[in-house]
Amino acid sequence: MIRDRIGNMKELPMQSDLDRALDFAGFLGIEAPILLAPMAGACPPSLSAAVAAGGGFGACGALLLSPEQIAGWASEMRRSSNGGFQMNLWIPDPEPARDPAREAELREFLGQWGPDVPDDAADAPMLDFAAQCQAMLDASPRAVSSIMGLYPPEFVARLKERGILWFATVTTVAEARAAEAAGADVIVAQGMEAGGHRGAFNASDARSAMVGLFALLPAVVDAVRLPVVATGGIADARAIAAALLLGASGVQIGTGFLRAPEAGTNPVWADALGRTAPEDTIATEAFSGRLGRAIRNAYTVAADGAPAPAPYPVQRALTAPMRADAARTGRIDSMQAWAGQSAAQALAEPAARIVTRLWRETCTRLG
Template identity: 75%
Template sequence: MHSALRRASEFARNLGLSRPILLAPMAGACPVSLSAAVAAGGGMGACGALLMTPDQIGGWARDMRETSNGSFQMNIWIPDPVPNRDAQHEARLRDHLADWGPSVPADAAEAPLPDFDEQCRAMLAASPAAMSSIMGLYPPDVVAEMKARGIKWFATVTTVAEARAAATAGADVIIAQGMEAGGHRGAFDADQAASALVGLFALLPAVADAVDVPVVATGGIVDARGIAAALVLGASAVQIGTGFLRAPEAQTNPAWAAALARTAPEDTIATTAFSGRLGRSVRNAYAMSDGPAPAPYPIQRALTGPMRSRAAKDGNIDAMQAWAGQSAARAPDEPADRIITRLWDETLALFG
C-alpha cells in the first residue's frame, strides 16, 4: 500500500471513519440530513455553529445522533475584536443596499451575536468527536476541557505561521485551508486575509513539513484527482464543502445550486461585500457593484441580511450570498453517501 494511503487509513480509523473524507462545517449549510448522509458514506459529518444558540447546538447534536451513529465535528469562529462603528458610513451602506433589496432598518446591526463562551460550553456538552476552530485559536481553558473530555481539536489555518501557532497551542489536527475554498477565509487576522492568499497545493506541503500532527487539506477539492494529490502532498484526509452543496441532502437553495454548476474558477470572487469578512462566492452583480466600502464584520453581515434573505426567497442569484469554491462547477449532483464512496473508490484506483 502507498505510504499516503496508509497514513490516510490510519487517520480515518482513529476517528472511526471508513474513508478519510470530512464534510466542511459550513455555517447555515450543514443540515443534519447532509451530515448523516456523509457519515453513511463512511466520512465525518459537520455542524457550523457560528449563528446557533446553545439550545440549537444541543438540538443539532441530538438530531444527528437520532439519525446516524456516525462521528461529526462542530465548528465555531473565534471572535474578532469589537469593530469600530461609523454611523454615517453605515447610512450610506443602507442606502446602497436598498437598491438591491428591502430597505435596511437603522438598527439592523444592533442585535447581539450569540455568546461565544456559551456556544463553547454547549459544544463541549454535545461531545462531538472533534471541535474545530477558524479565525483563530480556542482559549486555553476550552482546549483543556476538550482534552479532558477526549474531544479532538481541529484548528483551521491559512498560513504556515498559523499552523505552527495552532500546533503549539495544542491542536490535535491542522486543517490547511487553501485560497480556493468557498465561504469565509479562515485567517486569524481579518486585516491580513486578502494579503495572504495561499493556494492549497503550496500551503499543504509546507504545513505538513512544519507540524508534527496530522494535516487535513481543504479548498477546491471535489474529485479523486484532488484527493490523491492532497494525500501525496502530506494530508491525512481531505475536507470538502462546495463539493457537497449540490447533493440533495444539502437542501441548497436551487438558484445557488444551479449557479455552482456553471461557475468556472475565474467566476468566483474573494469579497467582503456580504459579511465584512473575506469570503469566496459566485461573482454576482451585487458583489461587483460600485458601492461604499463594506463595514467590518459583523456589521456588514447584519446590514446585508434583508437583501440576502429577499434574494434567497426570490431565487435572485444576482444579490444572493452564494459561497463557492473555485472548483464549484465540478461539484456533483448526487446523494452525499454516493459522493463519498465514489470519490474514495476512484482515489484508490489512481494509486493502483
C-alpha cells in the same frame, strides 16, 4: 495522550500515502478520510448523516446556532446516524469600530438590492460565544474545530479532559505553528480556493496572505508534527489523491457537497454552482465584512464601487435583509452564494454516493 498518538501517525516508517490516510480514518472511526466542511447555515444534520453513511465524517457549522440549537443539531444527527462529526465555531474578532456615516451610506446602497435596511439593523446582538462553547462540550462530538483564530487555553484544556479532538483551521504556515503550540490535535490547511469565509486569524491578513492549497499544504506538513487535513478547491478524486501525495492525512470538502439533495441548498444557488468556472468566483467582503469566496454576481461587482464594507459582523447585519430576500425570491444577482473554485465539479447526487465514489476513485489512483 490523544495528541501524541495522532502525531505519531506521521512518523511511521515506510508508510504509503494511502496507508497514512487510512490510519487517520481509522482513528476517527470512519472508512474514508473525507470530512464534510463545517459550513455555517449549510450543514443540516441530514447532510452530515448522509456523508457518514458513505463512510465520511459529518460537520456542524455552529456560528449561527444558539446553545439550544447546537444541542438540537447533535441530537438530530445522532437520531439519524451513529457516525462521527465535528462542530465548529469562529473565534470572535475584536469589537468592531462603528462608523454611523458609512453605515448610513451602506444602508442606502443595499436598499437598491433588496428591502430597505432598518436604521438599527447593525445593532443586532451577537450570540454568546462562551455559551456556544459550553453547548459544544455538552454535545460531546468526536471533534471541535476552530476558524479565524485559536480557542482560549481554558477551553482547550476542557476539550482534552473530555477526549474531544481539536481541529484548528489555518491559512498560513505561521498560523499552523501557532495552532500546534496551542494544543491542536489536527491542522486543517485551508487554501484560498475554498468557498465561504477565509479562516485567517486576523481579518486584515485574509486578503494579503492568499496562498493556494497546493503551495500551502506541503509547507504546513513539513512545519508541524500533527496530521494535516487539506481543504479548498477539492471536489474530485484527482484533487484528493494529489492532496494525499502532498502529505495530507485527509481532505475536507464543502462546495462539493452543496448540490447533494440532503444539503437542502437553495435550488438557484445549487444550479449556479454547476456552471461556475474557477474564474467566476470572487473573494469579497461585501456580504459579511469578512473575506469569503462566492459566485461573482451583479451585487459583488457593484459593491466594488460602493462604500467600503463595514467590519464583521456589522456588514453581515446590514446585508441580512438583502440576503434573505434574495434567498426567498431566488435572485442570484444579489444572493450570498458561497462557492469554491472547483464548484463546477460538485455533482447533484446523494452525499453518501459522492463519498464512496470519491474514495473508490482515489484508492484506484493511489494503487
